[in-house]
Structure formats: structure tokens, C-alpha cells
Amino acid sequence: MNSRARIDKRALILAKGAEVMTRRGYHGTGVLEIVQAAGIPKGSFYHYFASKEDFALQALDHLYTPRLARYCRALQDPSRTPRERILAYYGELVAHFARQANPEYHCFIGSLSFEMAELSQPIGQRVEAILQRSVALLADCLEQARAEGEVDVSVDCAALAEFIGNAWEGALMRMKVGRSSTPLSIFLAQLERLLTPH
Template identity: 35%
Template sequence: MPVMTDTRQHILATGRALVARHGYTGVGLSELLREAGVPKGSFYHFFRSKEAFGCALLDSFVEGYAEDLTATLGAPDKPARARLLAYFEGWRMRQSGDAYEAHCLVVKLSAEVAELSPGMREVLNHGVSAIVARLAAVVREGATDGSLPAHPDPQMLATTLYQIWLGASLMGALSRDTLPYDGALTATAALIDNKGNT
């Protein structure tokens, strides 16, 4: 049983690296199997189709991301404002770096699979909703610990911040520089400090 689990995880890890670099549609099954060093039968033992593999890949990513999110946004030794900015600074560092494997799959695949796969879209939507809810919770915590002003609608603020960073990631992918992320970080600080936030 452990060997079967290891094989499944190996296929997912290999797929994660390939998809992060080439996108979901840019990775063929033969390339995945060759890189993973597993036969086609092993793939179909764990995944009934490429779409099922894509859903499992995103499920695995979202689960790991949630753990990372807890470590960053749930740090007990930092006020809420510092935790929010640390999260977005981490986003900037990962997305603007050359290590494609560190890039967020939610950012990478959202536009690509939205119309392609209802199952993958559902996983992504669920993952994004969880991230936004966690960000909104930290905004509320900031009002309690005094590091942030009380915002009238933390959920809306969190949604706006996430949308700003998605846009910055798309612009950063085009420009291949950090300027979009720098602008997003400036806008984030202004919004959470209630400067220009309605």
C-alpha cells in the first residue's frame, strides 16, 4: 500500500513541476509518463483520465497551500497587518522568481481551465474561496489587535486584494519584472490601512 501511495504522489509531483512550467494543456500524457518513469497502466490505476489527474493535482496543491497559509497568516507572534503583508510579499517572491515549481497553480491555471474542465474549475473556485475567507479573517483580527482599522466589509476587502494580486501576476508574467507586484504591494498597504478604501 505505501508503494502505491508513493507512486501516486510521484506522478502528482512530476505533474506539478511540468504543469507549473508548461500549463495543463501543454503537458501531454506521454510526456508526464516519460518524466515520471511509470507505465500508462500505473497512471490509469490512480487516475481515470487526464482531467481526473488535473483535479487530483489541484486538490493536492490546495491542501498544501492551506498548510502554508496557516503558517503565514496564523503566525501567533505577529500582528495581523504584518501577517497580511508577509503573505503578499511571499506571493511576490514566488511569482516573480524563476523557479516555476514555486509559482501558484491557482494563478497559473485559473484562466486556462475555467472553460476546459468543470471539475478543475470547482477545485480552483473552492481553493480561492478558502484563501479569501482566511484573508478576511485576518483583516478582522487586525481590528481586534489594533494593527488595522476596522473595515466595514472584510470579505469584500479580501476579495479585492486577491483580485489585485491575480492581476499583478498576469501582468508580471507578461512584463517579466517585479513592477506589477510592487504596485500591488503599495495598493495592498493603502487598502488595509484604510487609505482610499471605501
């Protein structure tokens, strides 16, 4: 098998397996369910992954490296001011969910966090590293906004970035429970107020 085919097969297993694990949970997903979802023999799994834990770690990187890259590009968009970048990014996400009749959100990192962060140190550390990277990107953008007078000069950008990230995750959870995008609309309205200098 050439290297391109190997990469494609590994990506297929990661994508399909992560979907199953997000729905069924870490403990509710076995190697058999992962390979069945990917349509591959069970032996192929161990060609790419040392264990189910190793699969989860690689799946986190596979899913969130490109997502963080997109977040970074959005928050560095030179055509917008720093405040506009943040509001546009979250505004587009809210609009995406608002277009759905019954908004659904399946979060791999959230599912793993609840179930495995305390039970598996490697998974907990990887999840935390991803979340911290997201917060750092937002904090950098907020610092630019502060420098340009778009938010109050007294704002603690690192703390505000943590708060925004946590509030967004909470709004997504409420949307999932209530099958309504209203919590996201409330989040966006409050974010706009937070990012307005007083």
C-alpha cells in the first residue's frame, strides 16, 4: 500500500470511528464498532493504532488541528477589525445552527472530556492542550481589539477568552438538550455587549 493510500485509510478510520465514539461514548465504543463503521477488517485497526486510547488521541488531533487552523485564520482576517473577526466567526456558527429545524451538535472533544479526562491522563492532557490553544488564539485577538480601542483597556484578555470559550460550550450543550438555537442567539447578543467599550 502506498503512503497516500495509507494516509487515506487512517483518515477514514479516524473520521468514522470518531463519529461512533461521539454518539456512543468512549466506553460504549469498541474496536469492533470502529472498524465496522469504517468498513475495514479488525486487524487493520492495530496497523494504525496501538490501542483504543491511542485511537482517541489521534482522532483528537485529526479533528481539531484543522478546526484550530480555521479559527486562527478567522481571528487573523486582515479585512476585518479584531472585534469584527470574533463576532463574525461566532455569528456564522450561530446562523449555521439556526438554519436547522432541530439543531444537533455532536462534540467529540466534549464527549471525551466528560467521560475520560479523569480516567486517562493522556486524553485529559490532549483535550486541555486543544482547549488552551483555542483560548490563546482568542486572547491574542482580544488583545488586538483592546489595543485598537474596541474593548475596554481594563479588560483581562486571557480571562475574557476563557469565559467566552466556556460560555460557548455551555450554550452548545443547552442547544443540544433543548433542540433550539436560542441559547446560541443569547450567547451572541451577550458577546456583542461584552465586546463593546463602555
